[in-house]
Structures are given as structure tokens and as C-alpha cells.
Amino acid sequence: MLVGLAILLVLALLPLARPSTYFLGFMLILFMYAALASSWNILGGFTGYLSFGHAAFFGLGAYTTALLLFYLKWSPFWTMPLGGLVAAVFAALVGYPCLRLRGPYFSLVTLILTLAVSIIILNAPWTKGAFGMFLPFPPVDIFTNHVIFYEVMLALMVLAALVARQIERSKLGMGLAAIRENEDVAQTLGVNVTWLKMEVFLISAFLTGMIGGIYSYYISYLHPSFVFDTLISINIVLMALFGGRLTWLGPLLGASILSVVNEILTLQVEAQLARIVFGLLLIGVIIFLPDGIMAAAAPFIRRLLGQSRRRLRPSSG
Amino acid sequence: MLRGQQVTKRFGGLTALNRVDFAIEPGQIVGLIGPNGSGKTTLFNVITGFYRPEEGRILFDGHDITGARPHIVARMGIGRTFQIVQPFQNMTALENVEIGVLYGQGLSHGSESQARAQELLDLVGLGHQRHTPVRNFTLAEKKRLEIARALSVRPRLLLLDEVFAGLNPGEVKQAIELIFHIRRELGLTLLIVEHVLGALRDTCERVIVLNYGQKIAEGPPEEVFNHPEVIAAYLGSNETH
Ligand SMILES: Nc1ncnc2c1ncn2[C@@H]1O[C@H](COP(=O)(O)OP(=O)(O)OP(=O)(O)O)[C@@H](O)[C@H]1O
Ligand SMILES: [Mg+2]
Numbered sequence: 001m002l003v004g005l006a007i008l009l010v011l012a013l014l015p016l017a018r019p020s021t022y023f024l025g026f027m028l029i030l031f032m033y034a035a036l037a038s039s040w041n042i043l044g045g046f047t048g049y050l051s052f053g054h055a056a057f058f059g060l061g062a063y064t065t066a067l068l069l070f071y072l073k074w075s076p077f078w079t080m081p082l083g084g085l086v087a088a089v090f091a092a093l094v095g096y097p098c099l100r101l102r103g104p105y106f107s108l109v110t111l112i113l114t115l116a117v118s119i120i121i122l123n124a125p126w127t128k129g130a131f132g133m134f135l136p137f138p139p140v141d142i143f144t145n146h147v148i149f150y151e152v153m154l155a156l157m158v159l160a161a162l163v164a165r166q167i168e169r170s171k172l173g174m175g176l177a178a179i180r181e182n183e184d185v186a187q188t189l190g191v192n193v194t195w196l197k198m199e200v201f202l203i204s205a206f207l208t209g210m211i212g213g214i215y216s217y218y219i220s221y222l223h224p225s226f227v228f229d230t231l232i233s234i235n236i237v238l239m240a241l242f243g244g245r246l247t248w249l250g251p252l253l254g255a256s257i258l259s260v261v262n263e264i265l266t267l268q269v270e271a272q273l274a275r276i277v278f279g280l281l282l283i284g285v286i287i288f289l290p291d292g293i294m295a296a297a298a299p300f301i302r303r304l305l306g307q308s309r310r311r312l313r314p315s316s317g
Numbered sequence: 318m319l320r321g322q323q324v325t326k327r328f329g330g331l332t333a334l335n336r337v338d339f340a341i342e343p344g345q346i347v348g349l350i351g352p353n354g355s356g357k358t359t360l361f362n363v364i365t366g367f368y369r370p371e372e373g374r375i376l377f378d379g380h381d382i383t384g385a386r387p388h389i390v391a392r393m394g395i396g397r398t399f400q401i402v403q404p405f406q407n408m409t410a411l412e413n414v415e416i417g418v419l420y421g422q423g424l425s426h427g428s429e430s431q432a433r434a435q436e437l438l439d440l441v442g443l444g445h446q447r448h449t450p451v452r453n454f455t456l457a458e459k460k461r462l463e464i465a466r467a468l469s470v471r472p473r474l475l476l477l478d479e480v481f482a483g484l485n486p487g488e489v490k491q492a493i494e495l496i497f498h499i500r501r502e503l504g505l506t507l508l509i510v511e512h513v514l515g516a517l518r519d520t521c522e523r524v525i526v527l528n529y530g531q532k533i534a535e536g537p538p539e540e541v542f543n544h545p546e547v548i549a550a551y552l553g554s555n556e557t558h
Contacts, residue, residue: 171419171426178416181405187387188365188397190421190470194386246407 011154015147024146028218030259031153032211036232037239037251038160039207042167043200044237045245048180049099052233053110054208056117057087059227061209062216063121066133069217071126077152080213087209088202090117099197102183111230118228132223135216149218156214157252160207164248167200176200238282244292253294318343318506319364319395319474324373326356326363326530333359334370335530341474346500346507348517348538351527352550357510358400360527361476365397366390377474391421396472400479400510402459404451410438410462411447417469437465440502441495457488461495468499475499477509481516489516496520514542526550 015024036054044050061083065076076083098109121127138145167173175196178186183193216222235258243254261281265274289296319341326334333356341347349357362368364375369384376382382390396417405413414434415426424430438444441461446454451462460480467475477496481489493516500507511517517524517538524541526534528550534541541547 174412174416174426175420177408177412178405178420181407182403184367184387185399185403185405185466186416186420187367188391188399188470189417189466190388190391190423191416192386192388192420 008158012151015150018143021143021146024143024150026259026263028146028150028153030256031150031157032215033235033239033259034252034255035153035157035160035211036208036236037243037255038157038164038248039204039211040236041240041245041248041251042164042207043197043204045240045251046164046168046173046176046180047197047200049102049197049201050107050237051110051204052107052230052237053112053114054204054236055228055230055233056110056114057091057205057208058212058215058232059114059117059121059224060087060090061212062222062227063127064209065213066135066216066222067126069135070133076213076217080210083213084206084208084210087212088206091201091205092198095198095201096194099194099201111233114228114230114233118224121228122224127224130223132221132226135220135222137220138217149214152214153211156207156211160211161248161252163203163207164251167203168248172196172199240292242282242285242292244294246291247294250292250294254292257293318345318378319508320376321360321364322374322376324360324363324370324375326359326368326370333530334363334527336373337527337530337532339525339532339535341506341508343473343506344504345523346509346521348521348524349508349510349527350512350514350517350524353512355527355550356530357527358478359530361397361478361510364390364476365395388420391417391470391472392423394471394473395476396421396467396470396474397476398460398463398467398478398480400482402456402463404454404459404462404466406450406452408451409448410443410451410454410465411435413451413462414438414465414469417466421470434469437468438462440468440499441465456483457492460484460492464495464499468503472505474506474508477507479510479512482512493520518542 036058040051040054064083064086065079068074068079068082069076094113098106101109122129127133138148140148175186175191178189178191179193179196186193212227216227219226239254239258240251241254242258243252244250262274262278265277269277285293321337321339324334324337325332337360349360351357359368363370366382366385366387366389374381374383377393377395382393411431411434414437415430418424418430418433419426424433435444435447438447441464443458443461443465451459454462464480481492484492496507499505509517509521521538523536524538525532526541526547533546533550534544
């Protein structure tokens with residue numbers, strides 16, 4: 001807990017050291033993916049319903065705030081919850097039929113939904129379709145601009161992680177774990193599985209939409225192929241799985257490590273080759289560490305913490 | 318307490334239950350037997366809301382629960398075990414039982430819910446193993462856990478699906494004692510599916526026999542086990558006592 005707060009404080013104050021805009025840009029995308037992976041994990045990790053369609057929520061959030069900015073000059077900084085809301089409404093519409101499907105069928109349908117939404121947005125008259133939308137910049141210099149988005153993404157990451165953490169330790173979290181273990185048995189124990197799945201589907205979609213809502217402002221040029229990108233969905237899933245989907249901390253860890261690895265590979269090695277190396281790495285982890293590196297590292301971390309902070313033992317962090 | 322009227326369930330062309338009538342009075346222990354594939358588990362699934370019957374009705378304490386969803390049936394007071402034990406492998410014994418306390422009884426997560434789960438583990442003799450990950454349990458222990466978990470929704474009627482299967486004679490004896498003990502403690506009504514006829518002989522006051530989805534006999538165990546149609550059904554399917 002203390003370690004977490006300390007890390008958070010350092011991250012929040014980091015811009016005071018005037019790092020390069022490149023560095024801030026890299027970090028804020030890392031935060032974004034950590035936030036996305038955490039949001040995804042509330043559904044995918046806790047219930048075992050692996051959505052491959054979170055780009056749909058991300059994109060809907062992005063377009064919501066972009067349209068409000070473009071036509072009404074409303075700032076995404078305060079309309080981003082509306083982005084979340086639109087994503088959640090969409091989730092509510094598709095959730096009931098989708099969440100009746102189990103395993104790969106659910107994953108497949110969420111994947112297809114993203115494509116469908118993307119095509120609709122592409123052909124809608126007011127989204128500028130294939131031309132894309134140019135959005136106005138916030139009226140500040142490039143460094144300040146990056147600092148602002150850096151802090152906002154950091155805040156969203158903290159929000160998503162806190163929501164995930166809260167759910168994990170609650171009655172809801174135990175119900176979700178029962179669903180992940182065995183949905184039929186969960187029902188015979190009184191768990192309203194339909195409602196619980198729906199609840200976290202909406203929460204997950206809302207957070208994801210909100211993150212998308214701020215991303216569009218950051219990139220300032222919006223095209224369906226940018227935000228309704230299946231690669232985003234897949235990245236989110238892989239980061240959460242890589243880190244470990246059983247706890248709230250796993251996705252944060254997965255997103256952080258993979259973002260760094262990806263950046264190094266892209267800079268040091270050729271981008272195409274980087275992607276191959278990256279892919280192989282992921283396949284390896286998924287085969288050999290199915291519960292992610294968190295589960296594999298847990299005994300080690302516990303030993304480390306047990307020795308250095310014995311007095312903090314209760315209220316496991 | 319529980320009544321079925323003309324219950325019929327089909328899977329495509331197969332009629333798994335064919336106009337089955339039954340009634341269970343409060344406090345009774347009733348056996349449900351029949352050869353493989355005769356529809357015993359299907360009847361459990363119809364009662365607990367996993368399947369909606371094509372025809373007929375299920376009444377529980379006078380309420381029509383035909384086609385009610387499983388979690389509603391559970392909250393109304395019907396607990397069940399599964400033929401193949403299905404513990405939540407990645408949870409501890411205590412967590413396995415706490416789920417039903419939380420959702421079946423509507424408690425919030427805390428010391429009260431854990432205490433209730435602990436009581437149930439104590440009742441089935443697993444109290445000292447509350448923090449053991451369930452995947453390390455023996456089959457006999459998993460079956461005990463399965464019973465504790467079925468009790469976690471605080472049922473008035475408990476449905477047990479082949480809880481003795483796979484146990485050795487000593488364990489069967491212990492399991493029967495456990496069931497009597499639970500019944501005394503909690504005042505439960507029981508419907509027990511069983512294959513091992515011997516186990517039911519000493520346990521049940523009344524037995525219902527299914528064959529190809531039809532009820533072919535009903536009555537006290539001794540009477541039913543000597544019923545010609547029952548003997549024929551069991552011989553025909555190469556079952557032994
Ligand atoms: N979901 C299903 N879909 C199709 N057929 C099914 C389904 N469930 C059961 N059946 C069929 O219905 C019939 C009754 O099955 P059921 O499982 O109720 O038998 P059972 O009496 O419990 O047998 P056993 O002693 O082997 O457990 C069988 O022929 C079975 O194959
Ligand atoms: Mg059966």
C-alpha cells in the first residue's frame with residue numbers, strides 16, 4: 001500500500017523534472033493501456049468472459065467526446081464521462097444476448113461487434129467517415145499539452161485500478177470468481193449470474209469509453225481505423241493475461257512491462273521484427289504462465305515483502 | 318413440500334421424462350432410483366430450473382416454480398449437489414461455502430458470512446481444512462464439501478445426486494451417517510438420487526423408480542426392490558444390487 005502510494009506520487013510529480021515530450025508521450029500511452037487492461041480485467045479476468053471487442057467501447061467513447069468537441073466545442077476533459085456513458089449504453093444493448101454465449105463464442109461475437117460499429121461510424125454522415133475528424137488542440141504549448149494528458153491518463157489508470165481492486169475484494173468479486181469457476185454451480189448457490197455479468201460488463205465498458213474519450217482529444221485526429229482497431233482489443237487482452245488476470249495488480253504490471261518491451265523492441269530492432277518477437281514472447285507466457293507473471297512471481301514477492309515489511313503483514317496489499 | 322405434475326422433458330426426439338408425477342412431504346427422505354439414462358439427473362435439473370419442462374408443473378410449498386431460474390430456486394430454499402463433484406478448484410473450502418451464504422442467504426461479505434460458512438464446514442467435518450485449496454481434497458472430502466456448499470443457501474429441501482458413487486464401503490457408511498446427522502440438525506427434507514440400491518435401503522422411507530423417463534414404481538424400499546418391473550429394468554440394463 002505504502003509502496004503503491006510512493007510510486008504514484010513519484011509518477012504524478014515526474015513532469016516537474018521536465019522530461020522530454022517523447023517520454024511523457026510514451027508514459028501516457030502506457031498509463032492508458034494500464035487503465036484499459038484494468039477495465040477489461042473487471043470483466044475478462046474476474047468472470048473469465050474474454051472480450052475481444054473492447055475497442056468498440058474505446059472507439060465509441062472517443063467519437064462521443066470528439067463529436068461534442070467538434071460540433072459544440074465542449075471540452076473532452078469534462079465530457080469524457082459521457083463517452084463512458086455511450087459505451088455503457090451500447091454494452092447494455094448488446095450485453096444480454098452476448099453474455100449468454102460462453103467461451104470462444106462470446107469472444108468471437110465481441111470481435112465482430114467492433115467491426116460492425118466501426119463500419120457504422122465510417123458511414124455515418126456527421127463523423128466525416130473515411131476522411132476522419134480534425135479536432136482543435138487544447139490552447140497550450142506542446143510540453144504542457146503532454147503534461148496535461150499525462151496527468152489525466154494517470155488519474156484514469158488509478159481510477160480503473162481502484163475500481164478493480166474494490167470489486168475484487170467485495171461480495172461482487174466473490175460472485176464473479178464463482179462465475180469464472182463454474183457458472184452452473186454459481187447459480188445453484190443463488191448467484192444471479194446474468195445480472196452480475198451485466199453489471200461488470202457495463203462498468204468495464206464505461207471505464208473503457210471514458211479512456212477513449214480522452215484519447216481522441218490527445219491524438220486530435222480521429223479515424224475509425226485508429227480507435228476501432230482490433231489490435232487495441234488484442235493488446236488489452238494480452239497485457240491483462242500477461243500480467244495476470246486474477247488480481248487487480250496483474251493488468252497494471254502486464255501493461256507496464258509490455259509497453260516498455262514493445263517500445264524497446266520498436267526502437268532497437270526493426271518494427272516488423274519487434275512485432276514477431278513480441279508475439280512469440282506472449283505465446284510463451286500464455287502457454288507456460290497461464291495465470292500471468294503475477295501468479296508466477298507471487299511467492300517471490302510475498303517473501304520479499306514478508307522480510308522487508310513484516311509489520312505490514314495484515315491487510316495484504 | 319415439493320410436487321411434480323405430469324412433468325415431461327424432451328431432448329429432440331428423446332423423452333427424458335415422461336409425465337412424471339411425484340410428491341415429497343416435509344421431513345421425508347425419498348430415494349430416486351433408476352438405471353443409467355433413466356432421467357434422474359434430468360428431473361433434478363428440471364426442479365432446480367436448469368431445464369424448463371415441455372409439459373407439467375413443479376410446485377414448491379405451493380408456489381409454481383416451473384421454469385424459474387436456478388438462482389431463484391436456490392434462494393427459495395432448494396439446495397442441490399452435482400453428480401460429478403464440481404468444487405470451485407481455485408478457492409479455499411471456506412470460500413466455496415461462503416458464496417452460497419452471500420448470494421443464497423443475502424449476507425454481505427464479512428465476519429458473519431465467514432462464520433456461517435465455517436459452521437457448515439464444521440457440520441460436514443471439514444472445519445479444520447477451511448483454508449486448504451480444494452484441489453488438494455480427496456474425493457470423499459470433495460463430496461462432503463459439495464454437501465456443505467448445497468447447505469450454504471440454507472435450503473429446506475436438499476437434492477443429492479449420487480453422493481455415494483465412487484466411495485468405498487466405509488466412506489459410504491460415513492456419508493450416510495453424515496446425511497442423517499445433517500437432517501437431524503437442520504430439519505431437512507431430502508431427495509436422494511442413487512444407483513447403489515443398498516445405500517438407499519437403510520436411508521429412505523420411500524423410493525421412486527424411473528425407467529426410460531417414466532415412473533414405474535413407488536413405495537417403501539423393500540417393496541419396490543422386489544417389484545417385478547423394477548427387477549426387470551435393472552436386469553435389462555445389467556445393473557446389480
Ligand atoms: N442436455 C441434454 N441434451 C440431450 N440429451 C440429454 C441431456 N441431458 C440428458 N440427456 C439424455 O436424457 C436421458 C436421461 O439422462 P439423465 O442424465 O437424466 O439420466 P440419469 O438417470 O441421471 O442417468 P445416470 O444414472 O447415468 O446419471 C439420457 O438418455 C441422456 O442421454
Ligand atoms: Mg444422473
